[in-house]
Amino acid sequence: MTTLNLKNFDRLGLREALVARGLKSFRGDQIFRWIWRRGASEVAEMTDLGKDLRARLEAETQIPRLDPSDVRTARDGTSKLLVRLPDGREVESVLIPEGERRTLCVSTQVGCAMGCTFCRTATMGLLRSLEPWEITEQVLIAERILVERGDARILQLGRGEAGKVSRRLTNLVFMGMGEPLHNLEGTVTACRILTDPKGLAFPESRITVSTVGLADRIAPFLEQTKVNLAISLNAHDDEFRSKIMPVNRKFDMDELLRVVRDLPLTGRRRVTFEYVLLAGENDSPAQARVLSRRLQSVEEKIKINLIPYNPHEGALFTRPADQAIDTFQRVLLDNGIEKVMVRRPRGDSILAACGQLALEKTKSTPPRSLPLTRGS
Ligand code: SAH
DSSP, rough: OOOEEEGSHHHHHHHHHHTTOOTTTTTHHHHHHHTTSSSOGGGGGGSSSSSHHHHHHHEEEEEOOEEEEHHHHHSSEEEEEEOTTTTEEEEEEEEEEEEEEEEEESSSSOOHHHHOOTGGGGGGGGEEEOOHHHHHHHHHHHHHHHTTTTTTOOOEEESSSGGEEEEOEEEEOSSSSSGGGGGGGHHHHHHHHHOOOOOOOOGGGGEEEEEEEEHHHHHHHHHHHOEEEEEEEEOSHHHHHHHHOHHHTOHHHHHHHHHHHSOOOOTSOOEEEEEOOOOTTSSSSHHHHHHHHHHGGGGGGGGEEEOOOOOOOOOOOOOOOOHHHHHHHHHHHHHTTOOOOOOOOGGGGGGGSSSSSOSSSOOOOOOOOOOOOOTO
């Protein structure tokens, strides 16, 4: 039998995997809790498992861990973490402290296959999807960094010692490298691990998964986890959207709007439409009016997040002036779109802002086998 990576399953998945090896299903809950609530890094720490069981698990399973190969912090406090994967590839995550908030932006793939013409990650192409644990490890790395920084606030979810969760991050966004719904299974499992009340217990309302608009996967995704959804719209009409986002030739704006209209959003927050503002391309008042008309049918279900473009070397676009950004927002508000926010760039001095993630150089490190953390 192959070695079982205990970090790669949500709680139900872990139960099943252990049952398949002849163990009782409650062991899944027990071990899940050790790893995700109590931060165990080796089976030896799991003192309420019998000696024989521990010995067996030590032989048959692993609890691997990932580490950052580089951490860069911008003047505004935003940090870009370069995370080394077992095969030698790397992804980036971005840690954004802002007042009481600690937000982490995670990657779901190495590179991306979507080919959006304004995005730096697209220049890498898709190398591979991340496994669930490679997504959740980004969270654990960020947690360790916050601890090292003395950011020692621990969240109290219930009463007493048992209610303590060793978690300092308050918000998670799946907006790093890659298209989360192109890695549907990895993203769903990671969300389930992170939101499990027996683990890190992120409220679903504090996690947002952003998609390029893979329309046929949106409903299936939201059936499996109740996190928030963001959709990158980025255009006022199909002609322009197809020009900057190849995905629009497969799923156009009408189809996206239909999916949003049909989503059962009772009790759920609104869907966010992200709109990257590209100077002279999609940022005029006339285009804002076209957009507001187009969105009338879903207005009550959405909010708009305007993202001023973050350029990178060789970029084809530029960021609009602040005044154009304010005007665009004003026109949407005046034309019946009630919720419109502007997301001010963070961390762009270190290429950590939206759409600036990509590896500086593609390294050709030979594949390594999974590192075992036992004893390390
Ligand atoms: N693939 C997902 C998530 C990654 S991109 C998606 O497409 O939503 C996260 C957000 O950053 C998207 O809204 C995308 O449109 C935006 N973005 C990409 N490149 C950007 C750039 N250079 N400047 C500002 N926003 C950018």
